[in-house]
Amino acid sequence: MVASSLEIRQMSESELDAVLGWAAAEGWNPGLHDAACFHAADPGGFLLGLIDGEPVASIFAVQYGAGFGFIGGYIVKPEWRGQGHGWAIWQAGMERLAGRNVGLDGVVAQQANYARSGFRLAHRNFRYEGLSGAVAQESDQLVPLSALNDDEILRYDRQFFPEQRSRFLQAWLGQEQHIALGILGAQGLAGYAVARPCRTGYKIGPLFADTPALAEQLFAGLLSRLPAGEPVFLDVPELNPAAVALAERHQMQRCFETARMYTGAQPELGMNRQYGITTFELG
Numbered sequence: 001m002v003a004s005s006l007e008i009r010q011m012s013e014s015e016l017d018a019v020l021g022w023a024a025a026e027g028w029n030p031g032l033h034d035a036a037c038f039h040a041a042d043p044g045g046f047l048l049g050l051i052d053g054e055p056v057a058s059i060f061a062v063q064y065g066a067g068f069g070f071i072g073g074y075i076v077k078p079e080w081r082g083q084g085h086g087w088a089i090w091q092a093g094m095e096r097l098a099g100r101n102v103g104l105d106g107v108v109a110q111q112a113n114y115a116r117s118g119f120r121l122a123h124r125n126f127r128y129e130g131l132s133g134a135v136a137q138e139s140d141q142l143v144p145l146s147a148l149n150d151d152e153i154l155r156y157d158r159q160f161f162p163e164q165r166s167r168f169l170q171a172w173l174g175q176e177q178h179i180a181l182g183i184l185g186a187q188g189l190a191g192y193a194v195a196r197p198c199r200t201g202y203k204i205g206p207l208f209a210d211t212p213a214l215a216e217q218l219f220a221g222l223l224s225r226l227p228a229g230e231p232v233f234l235d236v237p238e239l240n241p242a243a244v245a246l247a248e249r250h251q252m253q254r255c256f257e258t259a260r261m262y263t264g265a266q267p268e269l270g271m272n273r274q275y276g277i278t279t280f281e282l283g
Contacts, residue, residue, distance in 0.1 A: 006057065006088045011048035013039040019048070019058040022075050024199050027256075028280070029233070031196040031203060033175050038062075038282055041168035045096070046073070049089040056080040061093035062282055065163030068267075069097030071104040072281035090117070101162065101264030105280040111259045119261035124238040125277060130252035132202065132226035141214075142221045145173055145180035145192055153182075156189045160208050160274055161283065162267040168282065181221050183214050193218040193276070201231030207276030212242040215275040219246060234276045243275040 011019065017035035024030055031037075039046065042062045049057030057080065060073035071093055076086045094102070094117065105125060106114050115121075145153065153173070154166055172194060173180045182192040191209030195202050204222055209215035223232065234252065236243040237260070247254075258280055277283070 006049040006051060006085045008047055008049050008089055008092045010044050011046045011058070013043075015048055015055065016046050018055070019046075019073060019075065022058065022077065023073060023281075026075065029198050029200050029203070030281070031198045033177060033196065034279075034281070037168065037171040037175060040171035041165065041282060047089060047092055047096070049076075049085055051080070051085070057085045057089045059089045059093035060281060061096040063097065063100070064161070064165055064283075067100055068162040069100040069102045070283040071097070071102060072279075072283075074106075101262055101267070103162070103260065103262045103283055105258040105260050105277075105283075108257060108259050111261070114259075114261050118263045120263070122260045122262055122266040123271070125258045125260055125280070126236045126238060126244065126247075126254050127256035127258075128234045128236060128247035128252035129201075129255045130232050130234075130247070130250050132223050132230045132232050133228050141183045141185075142217065143182050143184060145182045145194075148182055148189060152189050153192065156192065156208070157206075159270050160206065161269065161278075172278075179222060179225050181218055181225075183209065183218055185210060185214070190214055191218050191273075193222055194278075195222045195226060195232075198233070201233060202226055203233045203235070203279075205235055205276045206274070206278040207234065207243075208270075208273055209275060210273055212246065215242070215246055219250070219275070223250075235280060237271055237274050237277060239271040240274055242272070246275055 020030040045062035047059050048055050057076045058073050062070050179195045191214045193207040195204045236247050
């Protein structure tokens, strides 16, 4: 490794979209509208590294509330690796999140490197791939999430994320090409799920539900609303066996995994009701 001469600054939304193209080349299959939704979460949280004006490295260091942060989008373009640029932009990202409990979803092969920066393994996530298509019967409890009160959605989501994330959710749920469904129980919202178009097929995330039966109904409702025969991806936390069973019951195949790690204590996130995480990039 040589000393880096990297210029590091915040990236614009259009630059973020270009960086997500780098992620696509690395096999991460980002959503078609991720740049706008991600940028809305924390506009200052996306750092770009440049050499003589050429973008060569990136990292997402997104702040949530007062105490949590998430690292994603940590990429150095292949021809610029081994020159210290990755370490330079990593330090800049971690400095932006100093004093917070920081999470990430990293490739398993990099666990040891993240551990050297103070991260500890919480659990693995498995990416499953299947196909969309009609289902035998749809629940009459399903409603468009847009029909519900924003405060109710935020209260429900807060059970599954370490801090409030209203700016992100407003963009995520409001994107017109995202399909967002809720399911109602006796006490109000009892689960919700979102499907979004990606470079390849669709990803479902999040998928949160109070019971396995409600998760099944949400999942089936989304599958039936997608174009038939499209690839569908669901990122399942290993800690929830019912989520693994849901994916496998729908003949989905495990194709990838990540390591969820934190610098601080593992947050209490109702993992037994998480059937699909929101994104590997932002948590």
